[in-house]
Amino acid sequence: MRDIKNKLTSSKNTKNTQSRRGKSFGYQVLGFGAGGGIPPEFLTATGGTVTTFCTNFKAHTFTGPGTFEVTCAGNEQGSNSVEYFVLAGAGSGGNDGGGGGGAGGLRTNFGVPAVASLEVTATTFPISIGAGGATVTSANAQNAGNPTTALGLTATAGGGGGSDGAKNGMPGGSGGGANKVGGGGSIGSGNTPPVSPAQGFNGGTATATPSNGSGGGGGATENGENAGGIAGRGGTGITSNIAGPGAAIARAGGGGAGGISGKQNVGAPCGTGGDGKSGISEGGDNGQANKGDGGGGGGPTSGPGGSGGSGVVIIRYQFQ
Numbered sequence: 001m002r003d004i005k006n007k008l009t010s011s012k013n014t015k016n017t018q019s020r021r022g023k024s025f026g027y028q029v030l031g032f033g034a035g036g037g038i039p040p041e042f043l044t045a046t047g048g049t050v051t052t053f054c055t056n057f058k059a060h061t062f063t064g065p066g067t068f069e070v071t072c073a074g075n076e077q078g079s080n081s082v083e084y085f086v087l088a089g090a091g092s093g094g095n096d097g098g099g100g101g102g103a104g105g106l107r108t109n110f111g112v113p114a115v116a117s118l119e120v121t122a123t124t125f126p127i128s129i130g131a132g133g134a135t136v137t138s139a140n141a142q143n144a145g146n147p148t149t150a151l152g153l154t155a156t157a158g159g160g161g162g163s164d165g166a167k168n169g170m171p172g173g174s175g176g177g178a179n180k181v182g183g184g185g186s187i188g189s190g191n192t193p194p195v196s197p198a199q200g201f202n203g204g205t206a207t208a209t210p211s212n213g214s215g216g217g218g219g220a221t222e223n224g225e226n227a228g229g230i231a232g233r234g235g236t237g238i239t240s241n242i243a244g245p246g247a248a249i250a251r252a253g254g255g256g257a258g259g260i261s262g263k264q265n266v267g268a269p270c271g272t273g274g275d276g277k278s279g280i281s282e283g284g285d286n287g288q289a290n291k292g293d294g295g296g297g298g299g300p301t302s303g304p305g306g307s308g309g310s311g312v313v314i315i316r317y318q319f320q
Helices: 014-029
Strands: 042-047 050-052 057-062 066-072 079-088 106-108 124-129 148-150 152-157 239-240 250-253 310-316
Touching: 057 066, 079 148, 079 152, 106 152, 124 148, 148 310
Parallel strands: none
Antiparallel strands: 042 066, 050 057, 057 310, 066 124, 079 106, 079 310, 148 152, 239 250
16 A cells, blocks of 8 residues: 655745645645545455464355455555455366376466466456366276366366376366376376466376276376386375465465376375275275365276365455
């Protein structure tokens, strides 16, 4: 908020004093009297679940479809811009020792110096929340998540992890991990289509020997881990307190890959994705709702891949 101060200084010179009085009178006629200037106006809006924090700030959280309606756009002297966290639905893990699902793509300007606050006008913004990819039970199936849209921005769905019969990880906001079967598939590329800053990272590679494991799904801040004797863990997600200092939540971790019999690998350590299960016919863990976590890859004997977590939208601004 701008600090507007009266910078006039006192003087014993009568001529200068008369001149200043003349100017002061003119300002009063125009509505800019002592302590004046353009009065501050603050952004006001409705929609979603609203929380108030730090006295002067509000956050609107959308876990399902809705509208963010700006009823007053505010001004520069008060507030006229928002910070946002737009997270897509994540991909599912692959089946049968499958690759980990990629986290949903993340578009945010909160705590990102390279991205400016977004000025808004008094209008209604539709919000859509992407669902996560469904559980994979077929050897030839892969399931990406679904995109999330808000404030004119689109966060791309996370890519599904590679399965027994469709071994390549799928591209997306974050890419799915490759499956180990038949010498290993290729990774799913993250940040696809590309935006800056990147909305996610690549899935991990599988090892050439079928018994050694698949790659982890990409996360919001790093690639999924490459397999190497055991399955790769999911890429690390992000912990954000955009909804207030007491509301920090870890989100957008990649799913861990399905391991070999007797070995199990964890999902992302931050923004936990579904853990990649191992053992006979064990299924991968599911990504959590509204956290955009990738689903875990299924176990090595037809284990189903876990479903991806759905997305979320959080919008923050100063209201007084």
